Amino acid sequence: MQDTEQSIPPTAKPPSPPAVPPPHTPPIPSRLHLDREKHLDITWADGTRSVYTLTYLRSHCPCAGCKKDREEQSTRKTRVNLLSADYGGATIKALKADLVGNYALRIEWSDNHSTGIYSFEYLNTIRAGAGG
Numbered sequence: 001m002q003d004t005e006q007s008i009p010p011t012a013k014p015p016s017p018p019a020v021p022p023p024h025t026p027p028i029p030s031r032l033h034l035d036r037e038k039h040l041d042i043t044w045a046d047g048t049r050s051v052y053t054l055t056y057l058r059s060h061c062p063c064a065g066c067k068k069d070r071e072e073q074s075t076r077k078t079r080v081n082l083l084s085a086d087y088g089g090a091t092i093k094a095l096k097a098d099l100v101g102n103y104a105l106r107i108e109w110s111d112n113h114s115t116g117i118y119s120f121e122y123l124n125t126i127r128a129g130a131g132g
């Protein structure tokens with residue numbers, strides 16, 4: 001018995017109808033307080049509260065450079081987690097923070113890093129690890 005059957009090319013998928021995105025309300029802080037030496041304290045519109053230590057925030061900087069560092073570090077599987085340690089031997093501080101539009105916070109760090117823009121959505125995502 002010969003098996004001459006050719007593989008059937010996958011049929012082209014019909015164009016999917018334009019999906020209606022689910023109504024999505026970005027998380028909004030009702031109160032936001034930055035202690036420039038300690039933490040960022042956010043009370044969300046739903047009444048819950050998150051407190052992020054500055055070290056935690058700095059180590060979760062969402063900018064492309066830091067993301068890459070984190071990825072490289074996780075692939076290297078070092079046992080030493082540099083990013084959760086203090087920066088440059090000194091405790092990280094926030095020099096200033098600016099609201100970006102109505103949706104994010106940009107923090108300028110004491111290690112001269114200020115490209116990370118923390119959207120409230122992102123902050124809401126990482127709150128689970130913040131212990132708040």
Ligand SMILES: [Zn+2]
Nearest residue numbers: 061063066116
């Ligand atoms: Zn960064």
